Amino acid sequence: MKKDTLSEKKKHKPARHPADESYLRLVFRRFVHHRLAAVSLIVLGVIVSAALLAPIIAPYDPQDIAGPFAQPPSGSFWLGTDQIGRDMLSRLLYATRISLLVGVMATAISTAIGVLLGLIAGYFGGAADMIIMRFTDMVMSFPYILLVLVAAAIFRPGLVSIILILGFVDWPGIARLVRGNVLGLRETNFVKGSLVAGMPLRHILFSEILPNTVAPILVYATSVLALSILDEAALSFLGQGVQPPTASLGNMLNGAQSLTVLTTQPWLWLPPGLIIICIVIAINFIGDALRDALDPNGGK
Amino acid sequence: MSHLLEVQNLTAAFAQEQGASISVDHVSFYVDQGEVVCLVGESGCGKSVTSLSLMGLLGKGGAVIDGSVFFEGKDLLRMPQAELDRIRGNELTMIFQDPLTSLNPVFTVGNQITESIRAHTGLSKKEAKERALGLLSQVGMPDAKETMKKYPHTLSGGMRQRIMIAIALSCNPRLLIADEPTTALDVTIQAQIMELLKKLRQDRNMSMILITHDIGLVANMADRVLVMYAGQIIEDAPADRLFAQPKHPYTRALLNTVPTIRDRDRRKLQAISGIVPERYDKITGCRFADRCPYRTDACSAPQKLYALSAGHTVRCAAAANSPA
Numbered sequence: 001m002k003k004d005t006l007s008e009k010k011k012h013k014p015a016r017h018p019a020d021e022s023y024l025r026l027v028f029r030r031f032v033h034h035r036l037a038a039v040s041l042i043v044l045g046v047i048v049s050a051a052l053l054a055p056i057i058a059p060y061d062p063q064d065i066a067g068p069f070a071q072p073p074s075g076s077f078w079l080g081t082d083q084i085g086r087d088m089l090s091r092l093l094y095a096t097r098i099s100l101l102v103g104v105m106a107t108a109i110s111t112a113i114g115v116l117l118g119l120i121a122g123y124f125g126g127a128a129d130m131i132i133m134r135f136t137d138m139v140m141s142f143p144y145i146l147l148v149l150v151a152a153a154i155f156r157p158g159l160v161s162i163i164l165i166l167g168f169v170d171w172p173g174i175a176r177l178v179r180g181n182v183l184g185l186r187e188t189n190f191v192k193g194s195l196v197a198g199m200p201l202r203h204i205l206f207s208e209i210l211p212n213t214v215a216p217i218l219v220y221a222t223s224v225l226a227l228s229i230l231d232e233a234a235l236s237f238l239g240q241g242v243q244p245p246t247a248s249l250g251n252m253l254n255g256a257q258s259l260t261v262l263t264t265q266p267w268l269w270l271p272p273g274l275i276i277i278c279i280v281i282a283i284n285f286i287g288d289a290l291r292d293a294l295d296p297n298g299g300k
Numbered sequence: 301m302s303h304l305l306e307v308q309n310l311t312a313a314f315a316q317e318q319g320a321s322i323s324v325d326h327v328s329f330y331v332d333q334g335e336v337v338c339l340v341g342e343s344g345c346g347k348s349v350t351s352l353s354l355m356g357l358l359g360k361g362g363a364v365i366d367g368s369v370f371f372e373g374k375d376l377l378r379m380p381q382a383e384l385d386r387i388r389g390n391e392l393t394m395i396f397q398d399p400l401t402s403l404n405p406v407f408t409v410g411n412q413i414t415e416s417i418r419a420h421t422g423l424s425k426k427e428a429k430e431r432a433l434g435l436l437s438q439v440g441m442p443d444a445k446e447t448m449k450k451y452p453h454t455l456s457g458g459m460r461q462r463i464m465i466a467i468a469l470s471c472n473p474r475l476l477i478a479d480e481p482t483t484a485l486d487v488t489i490q491a492q493i494m495e496l497l498k499k500l501r502q503d504r505n506m507s508m509i510l511i512t513h514d515i516g517l518v519a520n521m522a523d524r525v526l527v528m529y530a531g532q533i534i535e536d537a538p539a540d541r542l543f544a545q546p547k548h549p550y551t552r553a554l555l556n557t558v559p560t561i562r563d564r565d566r567r568k569l570q571a572i573s574g575i576v577p578e579r580y581d582k583i584t585g586c587r588f589a590d591r592c593p594y595r596t597d598a599c600s601a602p603q604k605l606y607a608l609s610a611g612h613t614v615r616c617a618a619a620a621n622s623p624a
Contacts, residue, residue, distance in 0.1 A: 023406075023451065125360065187359070188401050189396045189398060189401045189402040190401065190402055190403055190404040192357055192396065193394075193396065193402055193464075193467070195355075195357060195388070196355055196357065196388050196389060196393055196394045197388065197389035197393065197416055197419065197420075197467070197471075198384075198385040198386060198387070198388040198389030198390065198419070198420070199385075199389070199419055200385065203419070207415075208404055211404070211406045211407070212404065212405065212406055214406075
């Protein structure tokens with residue numbers, strides 16, 4: 001009994017007064033409150049670490065012909081082999097790695113572009129705003145997949161070009177979001193205050209305004225990440241994305257274009273398909289939970 | 301002797317659908333070293349626009365279209381941005397009406413104060429932190445060390461205004477513009493903040509422009525008072541004199557709206573009937589005429605400022621000509 005009260009006391013200590021709680025801790029507490037998001041985070045964590053550790057845990061070289069072709073899953077080839085005898089598990093691990101890389105890099109590029117253009121348009125207004133936002137509207141109103149296909153046709157398809165292509169078409173949403181936030185933040189007293197204090201423009205844009213709009217950017221970026229991964233899969237599936245022999249989740253699905261594979265060899269397309277679904281759903285749940293957790297006015 | 305701040309014919313306008321509307325009309329005044337000048341008037345008569353124009357903060361749609369603002373002999377409105385940035389913050393600073401939105405919500409208090417100190421002095425992080433602690437205790441924050449670690453939303457309005465003052469003081473300004481610094485605070489806190497400003501002014505021989513509509517504050521703080529109405533200065537006098545002998549009918553009416561403790565039930569509080577006219581720049585004559593009980597035909601002619609005795613001017617022909 002005595003021991004119980006002691007451990008109880010210990011438990012109470014970290015839960016200090018809410019005002020003393022650091023912001024990150026608060027966000028984390030609210031995030032974990034979303035069960036689905038917490039599970040998603042674990043699932044995504046497992047997938048990401050498996051992808052990162054691929055060179056260590058993959059049983060075979062993904063490019064090597066390791067056994068008989070088109071074998072169903074067995075003891076030595078857990079997920080079977082593909083039509084030319086490469087180990088599916090190893091390929092799947094490396095493919096996840098490539099797909100995540102494409103997603104993260106494309107998201108980073110589009111976020112950087114969107115944030116920069118949004119800040120400039122929102123803060124300076126006037127002609128700069130007009131030009132940037134009309135350009136944004138233009139990019140947004142283009143039939144998206146067509147643009148990507150054309151771009152992929154012009155530049156040599158491959159890992160780098162698909163990252164760049166996706167990076168340069170995904171930014172308009174972020175630019176609009178940032179611009180909208182900046183419009184409001186520009187009129188706040190603390191921004192006026194730093195003007196009064198003679199702070200340089202760089203400080204006002206990046207140290208006063210930007211940190212106040214990080215939360216919505218982060219939330220939006222998660223959906224961009226999910227979209228980029230899907231787009232990569234779509235492009236690679238159509239043969240315009242990551243080129244074989246490099247494996248990506250999309251070009252692994254490519255094999256399923258043939259009817260025999262689709263009907264008789266499900267181990268060739270089911271795992272990459274499932275991984276894509278898991279990644280995208282997990283990212284979307286995490287994004288949802290982040291939105292609630294980061295909301296400064298959210299329920300305490 | 302030249303003044304610390306001298307404003308000449310400052311005129312500011314806002315773009316509107318029906319053309320520019322002039323909200324500050326040829327305002328001229330000066331502030332000397334160590335002096336507290338109060339700018340009083342109803343809402344919407346151009347007090348805040350005047351102060352924002354001084355700082356070059358009018359924002360979208362607004363512009364200073366005439367006049368000059370000399371600070372230590374240099375025109376703030378016509379200097380390069382870099383020099384303005386140096387003066388703003390170092391020698392000239394401002395605190396705003398609403399302390400609740402004046403601090404950046406995503407940084408701790410300490411972070412914001414040290415940031416401001418370092419931007420102006422080039423002190424090291426540690427020195428800046430020490431100075432910030434000093435400033436916080438100077439503005440009467442009880443537990444400076446703890447406060448440094450707090451985020452703005454965990455502090456009350458009065459505390460936040462104290463922090464704003466600490467930030468404003470971080471670079472030893474020579475002139476502080478306080479735009480209704482206590483309007484958003486309750487009365488007891490208001491008194492504390494005003495006492496603080498008074499003390500700081502004495503300690504540092506700092507000049508202050510205090511913008512308010514609270515006559516009580518004016519009596520408590522001011523050396524000189526500028527009464528504004530509809531974009532114009534209508535009376536300018538040393539504080540004692542203004543309270544003893546208000547000349548302009550508007551000033552008198554304004555003083556009559558203040559309850560005093562000796563009132564009991566003998567006097568009914570006087571309200572000034574009507575409101576500040578909206579497009580007051582279109583009125584040719586006296587802008588207060590519509591609401592003035594003493595109005596005559598002469599009031600439809602434009603009114604100029606009449607100088608009375610030392611330092612007292614009034615924009616009313618009738619008041620200037622009548623004996624005390």
